[in-house]
Amino acid sequence: MAHLAASREGSQAPALDPRLSSGRSGSTTWWGNASVILGALVCWEVAIMLGLLPRLYFPPPTAIARKLVELVADGTLPRNLGMSLYRMGVGLVIGTGLGFLGGVAMGRSVTLRRIADPIVGAVYPIPKIAILPLVMIFLGIGESSKLFVISIAAFFPMLITTLAGVLQIPSIYFEVAANYGTGRRRLLTRVILPASMPTVLGGLRIALNSVMHVTIAIEVVAAVTGLGALVWFSWETFDVEELYATLVVIAVLGIGATHLVNRLSRELVPWRP
Amino acid sequence: MTGFVCESVGFRYPTADGWITALSEVSLEARGHEIVSVVGPSGCGKTTLLKLVAGLLQPTSGSIRFTPGENGDRPRNALVFQDHGVFPWLKVVDNVAFGLEMQGVGPAERRARAMEFLQRIGLADFADRHPHELSVGMRQRVGIARAYVSQHPILLLDEPFGALDAQTRLLLQEELLGIWQEDQKLALFVTHDIEEAILLGDRVLVMSGRPGTVVEEIPVPLPRPRALAAPDRPEITEVKWHIWRHLEKEARRQLSIPG
Numbered sequence: 165m166a167h168l169a170a171s172r173e174g175s176q177a178p179a180l181d182p183r184l185s186s187g188r189s190g191s192t193t194w195w196g197n198a199s200v201i202l203g204a205l206v207c208w209e210v211a212i213m214l215g216l217l218p219r220l221y222f223p224p225p226t227a228i229a230r231k232l233v234e235l236v237a238d239g240t241l242p243r244n245l246g247m248s249l250y251r252m253g254v255g256l257v258i259g260t261g262l263g264f265l266g267g268v269a270m271g272r273s274v275t276l277r278r279i280a281d282p283i284v285g286a287v288y289p290i291p292k293i294a295i296l297p298l299v300m301i302f303l304g305i306g307e308s309s310k311l312f313v314i315s316i317a318a319f320f321p322m323l324i325t326t327l328a329g330v331l332q333i334p335s336i337y338f339e340v341a342a343n344y345g346t347g348r349r350r351l352l353t354r355v356i357l358p359a360s361m362p363t364v365l366g367g368l369r370i371a372l373n374s375v376m377h378v379t380i381a382i383e384v385v386a387a388v389t390g391l392g393a394l395v396w397f398s399w400e401t402f403d404v405e406e407l408y409a410t411l412v413v414i415a416v417l418g419i420g421a422t423h424l425v426n427r428l429s430r431e432l433v434p435w436r437p
Numbered sequence: 438m439t440g441f442v443c444e445s446v447g448f449r450y451p452t453a454d455g456w457i458t459a460l461s462e463v464s465l466e467a468r469g470h471e472i473v474s475v476v477g478p479s480g481c482g483k484t485t486l487l488k489l490v491a492g493l494l495q496p497t498s499g500s501i502r503f504t505p506g507e508n509g510d511r512p513r514n515a516l517v518f519q520d521h522g523v524f525p526w527l528k529v530v531d532n533v534a535f536g537l538e539m540q541g542v543g544p545a546e547r548r549a550r551a552m553e554f555l556q557r558i559g560l561a562d563f564a565d566r567h568p569h570e571l572s573v574g575m576r577q578r579v580g581i582a583r584a585y586v587s588q589h590p591i592l593l594l595d596e597p598f599g600a601l602d603a604q605t606r607l608l609l610q611e612e613l614l615g616i617w618q619e620d621q622k623l624a625l626f627v628t629h630d631i632e633e634a635i636l637l638g639d640r641v642l643v644m645s646g647r648p649g650t651v652v653e654e655i656p657v658p659l660p661r662p663r664a665l666a667a668p669d670r671p672e673i674t675e676v677k678w679h680i681w682r683h684l685e686k687e688a689r690r691q692l693s694i695p696g
Binding site: 361 | 515
């Protein structure tokens with residue numbers, strides 16, 4: 165959203181007092197971001213060359229990049245990245261799908277809200293990684309227990325934001341719909357869904373974040389494949405370069421996910437001024 | 438002939454401080470192709486009355502009876518809201534076609550009918566825009582277009598020009614007069630603007646507040662088709678002041694202006 169705001173800001177007449185245009189001073193462009201990171205990497209590299217940073221703990225960016233190429237070439241990275249993406253994808257689809265439906269249902273039914281609210285309130289704050297052992301008792305140590313916990317991680321943020329999104333729909337839209345004789349199905353697709361979409365997309369963003377955290381965490385503690393497992397494996401073999409390389413991939417994954425959601429927001433909510 | 442009769446309609450609702458009576462003993466009759474203006478101080482229950490006629494609320498006492506339409510059903514109505522009545526996520530043309538869509542009219546036909554109306558009122562160029570790209574006045578025209586295109590025999594307007602500046606309001610009043618002249622529906626027009634009530638209505642129902650009720654019905658002796666200058670006629674000035682004397686007391690009370 166930040167760069168979107170920036171581009172709109174740029175098309176307007178310049179504000180007389182820079183403090184009045186909140187976006188301008190703090191907003192950034194992608195090439196601005198890229199040059200900051202590039203600058204930091206150059207400083208890092210130079211600092212090691214000058215002996216200011218211990219090479220053992222801080223391998224130079226060029227070495228990390230070389231390691232990345234190696235990991236791609238020998239298939240390690242594609243295999244583990246693929247596994248993580250699969251887990252995140254499945255968990256995200258199941259969790260946000262059910263979370264959305266649950267949020268709409270709760271938003272439309274006072275009774276359901278009364279029943280589900282305290283349960284959600286009690287379960288939501290539990291860090292999802294902490295329920296993994298319990299889930300493994302039921303579902304075993306295989307893939308299904310991991311996917312279950314990742315889905316749960318996506319479910320709650322989506323449920324809560326969708327609920328908020330549905331509850332904040334102005335009553336006038338329901339009145340217009342009722343006045344024109346809108347049935348239940350059309351009310352959902354033509355009113356509730358689009359009207360709550362901006363909030364729901366915010367929920368998707370939080371769910372995505374949550375899914376990434378939990379997937380990596382699960383892989384660190386209880387998997388032999390995936391980026392999290394690779395991080396742990398690098399630690400066990402004390403391959404610091406591989407450790408950094410994997411963290412870089414995770415970071416890029418996060419940036420990519422954020423861009424995807426922003427893109428989706430613009431596609432799905434073109435009516436947002 | 439399309440029409441409806443309100444008989445001693447009352448509406449109360451519970452709040453934390455007890456029951457509030459929004460409307461009490463409202464009786465009125467409207468039928469045929471007339472515009473009935475309802476004018477009253479803010480908070481007198483004008484909007485509640487409209488929602489009762491629309492069927493969005495049910496009266497807690499009294500009854501509203503409709504003359505059945507050609508197919509024997511209760512005649513459908515279309516509401517026009519003061520503001521925010523058009524869906525921001527639908528393009529102008531889809532907003533206008535919304536009523537038809539809900540009636541099950543196919544996409545091609547409802548688009549054609551919506552476009553035809555937009556063409557007529559000069560909004561065709563904005564058909565594929567979203568409402569946030571339009572001015573408030575244009576959005577209200579979209580709301581009126583949607584109500585008209587839906588072809589419902591009864592039109593219920595809830596201060597449709599209340600949020601507009603004076604010039605825009607004049608133009609939209611003139612436009613509405615023109616649209617109505619071509620396709621005369623039974624309309625209930627709620628407003629707090631006395632001149633607007635006179636300009637548009639064949640009759641003006643004056644309401645008092647707390648609880649809201651109809652205190653007087655005043656026929657408007659103006660021929661149709663009407664023009665904006667109609668309320669400037671000397672005999673109408675008398676009507677204007679007559680209505681104002683009804684509303685003045687309540688308006689002063691609300692503002693704490695002694696009178």
